[in-house]
Amino acid sequence: MNKKEVTEIKKQFTPHNCAITRICGCYVDGEKEKKTELKEAFLSLPEEEMFKYFDIFRKSLSGTIGKNLLNMEFPLETESEGGTQEFLLKLRNSRLTDDVLLTEFYNRVIDSYDFPENYLILLIHAVYDIPGKASDGTEMFDASDEVFDYILCCFCPVKLSKPALSYHADENSFHERIRDWIVEMPDAGFLFPAFNDRSTDIHSLLYYSKNAENLSNGLTDVLLGCVPPLTAGSQKETFKALIEETLGDDCEYEVVKNIHENLNELIEQNAENPEPLALDKAEVKYLLAKSGVEEAKLETFDEQFDAAAGENTSLLAANVANTKKFEIKTPDITIQVNPECADLVETRIIDGRKCLVIAVDDRVEINGISARTATTKTEPSKE
Structure with missing residues (x-):
């Protein structure tokens, strides 16, 4: 998904555009015990509560593509009977009305999610009637020919409010505030299926992580069965290592400056594109050659790239460059x-x-x- 497609889904989380049919949840304590569950038609909630939920859902689709928001594909084996993708598809198709499937999903989260504190699993089902678009990009709401049927899941920490003094109007006095449990913005979440090319892609999902460098919490690999991409920090370190290994002791100031300038120029040229600029092995090699790296030093670059990043890996330019300084x-x-x-x-x-x-x-x-x-x-x- 690109940033335009993410924004299109986020726009649904308002009272006017709301396409959510049902909301479910499970509150889990730090001992991995279920404390309570909820199951309701979303539109039956009080308006004040709906707005709080909208904030949570929008937050789970916030951040930068390639950093906080990661496009992930399901390995082929997860789509067979008993696989993680096959299970999520059944959950989506049930529209969250099958209590057995919901219980199994909560159990899978509890078994896989490495989170030591209390948290709330929030799960919604929504049906978005995708409006067609004219050649000039304007939406044609009467020309829809596809429905995007999806689930969105958020994992929200639940923490005690901070101690403080509060004013009691009925007594006209100040007393210690009664501490209660607050649902915070999500620590992680995912959208399934992905909304790629403004259409349903059941072979992919969009994953959200508040901490862009922490993907080892058991959700991506165990619960979802996906292989997470390199984090933004890992991509930057990989790019740095590739330059240092390729240039060796002859890593000159002018060459590194040229790499920096050429990379930032590529980013600027791609600024209007909703798709983030990704550089594969051949494109990184061309960037180094263009920046003055001698051909002799690039003879073993392909092997170095495969060892450092992976044979079919692409590095996002925004993750490896510094456009601000x-x-x-x-x-x-x-x-x-x-x-x-x-x-x-x-x-x-x-x-x-x-x-x-x-x-x-x-x-x-x-x-x-x-x-x-x-x-x-x-x-x-x-x-």
Whole structure:
């Protein structure tokens, strides 16, 4: 799913657009014991509660594609009888009205989810009548020819409110606030099936993780049966390792700067595309060659890429590049430059010493104090 498709689903979580038919849930304590369950027609809820649920559902579809929101495909074996995809499909098709399937789903979550505190499993079923689109992109609500039938699941921590003093109007006095259990925004969640190309894709799902670097909680692999992609942090480290291994001891400043600039240029060119820019093995290799890496150093690149990232892995450009700053570090100093002004920093040998040279104007700020930079005095001519 791309960001436009995610936004289209999120827009349903309002009273006007609501397509949710049913909501179910199970409250689990830190000892993995079920405390209570809920099953209701969503539209029968009080309006105040509906708005709180809408906030939770929208949050489970928030973040950046490739970081907090991950597109995952089901391995083929999960679609056979007894597989995780086959089970989710039965759950979706039941419209959450089969108590046996719901109980089995809750049990699977409890057995697989590695979460030490109290949490609420929230599960909804919705039916979205997908509006057609004209050639200019406008929606034609009377030209719908497909229905997106899906479930959305959220895993929400439940924690005690903080202790505090509160004002009691009936007594006109202040007392200690009674602490109660609060359902927080989701720690994780998933949408099944995926809404790819504005259509139902039962072979994929969209997974949400509040912590983009924590995918080892038992949900992706055990509950869903999917192989999670490299996290954003892992992709960045993999890209860094590939550059260092490819260039070796000849990893020169100018080449690394060129890689940074060329990568950011690719991201800028893709800015209007709802699909995040992904670089496969061949595209990363071309990027390095374009940036000045010698052909001889790229002879074993394919093997290095397969070993570091995986043969068919793609790296998201937004995960491996830094579009907000160009940072140079030495053991004693750190220099941060606007990426568009990276050319202001050069490497030179001055008086036999390797130096970083930064072009500046006639004034700079030092700890917020404006100061004039040094000027070269012209010696008076002698006649």
